[in-house]
Amino acid sequence: MSRVSLLEVKIPEDRYEIRLSGSGGQGLVLAAMLLAEAIGADASKSVIQTKSYGPEARGGASKSDVVVSTGEIYYPKALHLDLLLAMTQESLNKYYPDLKAGGTLVIDDTLVSKLPTQDYYGLSFTRIAKEQLKNVMVANVISLGAIAAITNVVGLDALLTAVLARAPRGTEEVNRIAVETGYQEGLALKLKKNPPTN
Amino acid sequence: MPRGDRQLVMGNMACMRGAIYAGMRFYAGYPITPSTEIAEGCARELPKLGGHFIQMEDEIGSIGAVIGAAVAGSKAMTATSGPGYSLMQENIGYAYMIEAPCVIVNVQRGGPSTGLPTKVSQSDTMQARWGTHGDYTAITVAPSTVTDTFTETVRAFNLAERFRTPVTILMDEVVGHMQEMVSFPEPGECEVFNRTKPTCVPSSYMAYGPSKTCVNPMPSYGEGYRWFATGLTHDAHGFSTDKPEEVVVELDKLRNKITNYEDEICKVRAEYMDDAEIAIVSYGSVSRTALQVVKLAREAGVKVGFVQLQTVWPFPLKQLRELLAKTAHVIVAELNMGQIVGEVERVALGDTKVHSLLRYDGDIFTPMQFLEKIEEVRS
Numbered sequence: 001m002s003r004v005s006l007l008e009v010k011i012p013e014d015r016y017e018i019r020l021s022g023s024g025g026q027g028l029v030l031a032a033m034l035l036a037e038a039i040g041a042d043a044s045k046s047v048i049q050t051k052s053y054g055p056e057a058r059g060g061a062s063k064s065d066v067v068v069s070t071g072e073i074y075y076p077k078a079l080h081l082d083l084l085l086a087m088t089q090e091s092l093n094k095y096y097p098d099l100k101a102g103g104t105l106v107i108d109d110t111l112v113s114k115l116p117t118q119d120y121y122g123l124s125f126t127r128i129a130k131e132q133l134k135n136v137m138v139a140n141v142i143s144l145g146a147i148a149a150i151t152n153v154v155g156l157d158a159l160l161t162a163v164l165a166r167a168p169r170g171t172e173e174v175n176r177i178a179v180e181t182g183y184q185e186g187l188a189l190k191l192k193k194n195p196p197t198n
Numbered sequence: 199m200p201r202g203d204r205q206l207v208m209g210n211m212a213c214m215r216g217a218i219y220a221g222m223r224f225y226a227g228y229p230i231t232p233s234t235e236i237a238e239g240c241a242r243e244l245p246k247l248g249g250h251f252i253q254m255e256d257e258i259g260s261i262g263a264v265i266g267a268a269v270a271g272s273k274a275m276t277a278t279s280g281p282g283y284s285l286m287q288e289n290i291g292y293a294y295m296i297e298a299p300c301v302i303v304n305v306q307r308g309g310p311s312t313g314l315p316t317k318v319s320q321s322d323t324m325q326a327r328w329g330t331h332g333d334y335t336a337i338t339v340a341p342s343t344v345t346d347t348f349t350e351t352v353r354a355f356n357l358a359e360r361f362r363t364p365v366t367i368l369m370d371e372v373v374g375h376m377q378e379m380v381s382f383p384e385p386g387e388c389e390v391f392n393r394t395k396p397t398c399v400p401s402s403y404m405a406y407g408p409s410k411t412c413v414n415p416m417p418s419y420g421e422g423y424r425w426f427a428t429g430l431t432h433d434a435h436g437f438s439t440d441k442p443e444e445v446v447v448e449l450d451k452l453r454n455k456i457t458n459y460e461d462e463i464c465k466v467r468a469e470y471m472d473d474a475e476i477a478i479v480s481y482g483s484v485s486r487t488a489l490q491v492v493k494l495a496r497e498a499g500v501k502v503g504f505v506q507l508q509t510v511w512p513f514p515l516k517q518l519r520e521l522l523a524k525t526a527h528v529i530v531a532e533l534n535m536g537q538i539v540g541e542v543e544r545v546a547l548g549d550t551k552v553h554s555l556l557r558y559d560g561d562i563f564t565p566m567q568f569l570e571k572i573e574e575v576r577s
Contacts, residue, residue, distance in 0.1 A: 004498045006569040006576075011494065033377060037206045040379035049206070049377040055231075055315045074490030075565050076376050076483070 016153060017078035018066040020143075021095050022087030022108075025058035027140035030166075032064030035144055038154045038162035039068050048073045061091060068153065083151055085143055086112055087125065104151055106143065121150050121193070123185050129178070138178040145182020150190050156183055204381050209374045210277075212344045213303055213367065214239035215382060216351030217275050220390055222301070223249035224272040226263035228256050228282060231315045232371040233305035236277035257282035261289040261302065268298040269427060271418025273355055277303035280322050281312055283329065290364055291330030294452065296427040296436075297406070299358040299393055299416070301351070303367045305374040306482075308560050317560030318371035320482055321534035326366045327511045333449060335456040337463060338366040338511035342485040344378040349388065350508065356391040357463060361455055362413050368510060370533065372483035372562055396423055406448065407434025412455035456512060464514035467506040468521055470496055474503025476527040476575055479518070479542055481507040483562060484531050491568040502572060513541045522550055527575045531555040531563060551575075 018035065020028040029051045036049040046069045054060035065078035081099045086092035087108045096116050099105060107115070109122035123146050129139040141163055148159045160179050167175040207215075214236050217225075225240035227233075241251045250267075254260040260276045267274035278286065283304045293300055306322050308314025322329075326338040337357050341347040351367060358365040396403050396415040405414055405425035417423035426436030431448055433439045439448075456463065467485075470492055471477060480488040485506040495502040505521055507514060522528055522542075528550060530539040539554045546552050555571045557563055 004500060006495055006498060006500060006573050009494050009498050009569060011565055033206065036377060036379075040204065040206055043204060047206075047379055050372060051375055053316055073378075075487040075562075076372060077562065079564060 014069050014071050015073065016068040016082045017080060018068070018083045018085075018153065019063055019078050019081050019095055019098070020066070020085045020087075021061070021063040021091035023091070024053055024060045024062040026062070026087050027137065028062050028085075028087065029053065029064045031140040031144055032066050034141070034159075034162050034166060035147070035154060036066045037165070038158040039066070041158050041162065045070060046073050048076050050077050061094065063091065063095065083147070083153065085147065087139070087143070088112065089114060092116075106146060106150060108139065108143070121146070121186070121189055123182075123189060125182070128181060128185070132181065133174055133178055135174055138174055141175055141178035142182035142185075145179040146186030146189075148179075149183045149186025204379045206377050207344055207380050208235055208377045209341070209344050209347045209369065210235035210305065211239050212347040212380070212382075213277070213351050213369065213374075214243065216348040217301065217355065218243060218247065219348070219382070219385070219388065220352045220355035221273045221392065222275050222355065223247060224264070224267035224274040225250070225276065226252045226254050226260045226267070226274070227276045227278065228254055228260050230279045230282050232307055232374050233277045233279050233303060233369075235374070236303060236305070240275075257285040258289060261286040261293070264300050264302075265289060265293050265296075265298045268293070268300045269296070269419050271421075273299075273359070275301040275303065277305065279305050279307045279315075280309040280319075283322060283325065287330040291332060291334070292429045293364040294330065294334040295429050297362040297414075297416070297452075298364065298427075299362050300364050301354050301358055301367060302364055303369060305369040305371060307371050308558070314560045316371065318483065318533060318562055319558065319560070320368070320370055320484070320532050321537070321558065323368065323510060323532070323534060323537040326368050333453070335453045336366065336511045337361065337363060337456060337509070338368050339465075339508060340368040340481040340510045341373055341508075342482055342506065343373070344376060345380050345382075346508075347373060348380075348382055352388050352390065353465075356389065359391045359393040360413070361459070361463075362393065362416055363456065366511075368482065370482045376483075400424065404434045405436050406432060406451070412451045412458065460512055460514070460516065463509055463512060464517055465508040466514045466517045466521070467504075467508055469504040470501075471503035471505065471521050471525075473501055474525055475501040476529060476572060477503040477505055477522060477525045478529045478531060478568070479505045479507065479538070480531045481510055481538065482533075484533060487563050487565055487568065488531060491565050491572070494565065494569070495572060500572070500576070507538070510538065513538075513545075515545050518542065518545045519547065522546055523548075525550055527551050527553060529553045529555050529571055529575060531568065531571075533557050533562065
């Protein structure tokens with residue numbers, strides 16, 4: 001047998017790995033599903049979504065992974081995160097070590113106060129949902145809008161289409177505003193963090 | 199669903215869709231994580247098709263209703279997880295005995311007992327083979343992707359109808375809950391088999407007894423054919439017997455109707471096995487990562503091969519014996535404390551060494567865990 005050590009093998013990085021994490025009841029599994037649908041609408045991309053949660057209906061740690069690739073996806077979960085959304089302090093503490101160097105960290109600064117790094121995007125998803133949209137349930141959708149603005153993983157139009165396709169009747173408008181609000185907030189924050197150099 | 203219509207579909211929903219494609223029109227079940235979406239899907243879709251969904255009082259009632267529907271002529275299914283599968287075992291034995299075609303889905307989670315409700319496991323593999331008491335031969339299939347779950351569910355119904363027997367679909371939390379972009383086959387694209395019905399006059403019909411294929415035609419209750427469905431060992435008409443010569447005929451028949459057709463039942467996927475020095479044997483969601491690792495190893499010039507048991511029971515003895523004949527090492531990877539590895543040890547002849555890669559903490563193997571194991575075997 002040849003003596004190449006397989007421990008030296010580079011696992012191909014043709015994957016973009018996303019984790020949406022927080023507490024049970026924040027709608028993160030649903031958000032991951034919407035994100036996967038929006039990304040997967042592009043037929044050139046493979047996408048797979050998995051979830052992990054405790055036995056509780058609400059509370060307890062909850063996360064959902066979305067893996068995107070232009071090739072076939074085998075191992076279905078996320079290992080080295082390109083993007084981490086943390087909607088609670090507990091989830092940030094737990095999953096920050098899985099974020100790649102140079103990966104994107106997005107947090108809800110309504111609920112997260114202790115940051116292990118200065119390199120992050122902090123937006124008040126829960127507060128905006130409560131105060132501006134009068135519906136705390138759309139914090140997850142606002143965060144998706146922000147992700148569309150901050151990263152290149154999904155476009156605004158594809159996201160809106162995916163969200164509106166799943167929105168229960170009568171909630172289309174609040175969901176549309178949630179996506180757009182998140183997108184605007186995300187764009188503004190991105191501009192503030194990376195001001196034009198010229 | 200029209201071809202090319204890619205949708206994000208959960209493994210559990212693919213199971214429901216596969217079952218409906220195969221003609222399932224009766225579902226009885228009791229919800230349990232991580233299988234509940236199958237019941238939800240059936241509750242939503244079956245009434246639209248003139249089918250029936252019943253949420254039963256428990257899993258014992260669920261499998262009872264499924265067996266009743268099966269003898270009344272329906273293609274029937276129930277879905278559960280470990281704790282419910284344990285409750286069903288007595289009636290599953292009854293289904294083996296009266297030869298009622300039906301499908302039981304077990305989306306596995308960690309055990310024993312209520313164990314890890316939301317975490318993945320493959321620790322019911324032996325239960326699918328030996329869960330109920332007595333001598334019988336079980337058919338069990340294990341899908342590894344969302345698309346696979348659809349086609350294996352169709353196959354499970356075909357096997358149940360073809361061999362007049364309960365068939366278990368062993369899923370696991372990961373394959374049940376993962377969502378992938380898929381498009382399913384159109385009607386007519388996959389073969390759908392329906393049970394053979396008697397053509398003789400009712401007075402000469404025998405539900406059991408002599409048959410070249412060991413599988414007797416099966417009328418639906420109410421069609422005018424009289425047969426007796428008892429869990430007691432029975433004669434050709436279904437009446438109980440303890441005459442030694444009749445007992446042996448009946449038990450042989452229950453076994454032979456499956457073991458004589460293993461070539462038709464056993465499905466194994468093999469890749470890179472022609473010159474493999476190390477083979478990885480796996481089933482269920484584990485096979486996804488196993489295939490990735492085999493490809494990685496091949497790119498590095500290490501001769502590793504991939505074997506996936508799509509049929510877990512009856513154990514594909516003949517295929518594995520052929521595949522592993524020239525392989526120096528076999529790594530059996532499963533999410534339990536070592537169940538199918540014992541079967542592989544039975545088929546590995548000569549100098550083939552069998553190694554076990556196990557995980558039972560509620561998560562799946564990472565590619566790195568496989569690579570470390572391969573290195574351990576190579577050194």
